[in-house]
Amino acid sequence: MLILECPYCGVKAEETELHAGGEAHLKRFGPGSSDSEFHDYLFMRENPKGVHFDRWRHINGCGKWFHAARCTMTLEVFGTYSAQTFEPPQDIRDAISAKRPDWTWREFK
Numbered sequence: 633m634l635i636l637e638c639p640y641c642g643v644k645a646e647e648t649e650l651h652a653g654g655e656a657h658l659k660r661f662g663p664g665s666s667d668s669e670f671h672d673y674l675f676m677r678e679n680p681k682g683v684h685f686d687r688w689r690h691i692n693g694c695g696k697w698f699h700a701a702r703c704t705m706t707l708e709v710f711g712t713y714s715a716q717t718f719e720p721p722q723d724i725r726d727a728i729s730a731k732r733p734d735w736t737w738r739e740f741k
């Protein structure tokens with residue numbers, strides 16, 4: 633069972649108390665973008681075997697959206713953080729690098 637700590641209210645919640653919101657840090661494309669950019673925004677996702685960043689909503693708690701850094705193979709959680717960020721905070725990246733020295737995810741290391 634995946635257990636995530638909500639960064640807003642501090643509650644450690646099982647995934648059944650949360651709502652998954654898909655991949656984090658997507659760059660959104662809308663009107664005025666090229667067909668290729670819009671296609672990639674709609675359909676292309678990382679889906680890695682390993683470190684991944686995704687969005688969650690504390691649906692049975694404070695109701696806020698947050699991001700989680702976790703491993704898709706082991707369900708190890710490296711940390712959770714505010715959804716109002718464009719990239720993972722440095723302390724989260726450091727926590728991942730300490731355990732997975734060779735990880736990369738998009739432009740993040």
Ligand SMILES: [Zn+2]
Binds near residue numbers: 638695
């Ligand atoms: Zn919460």
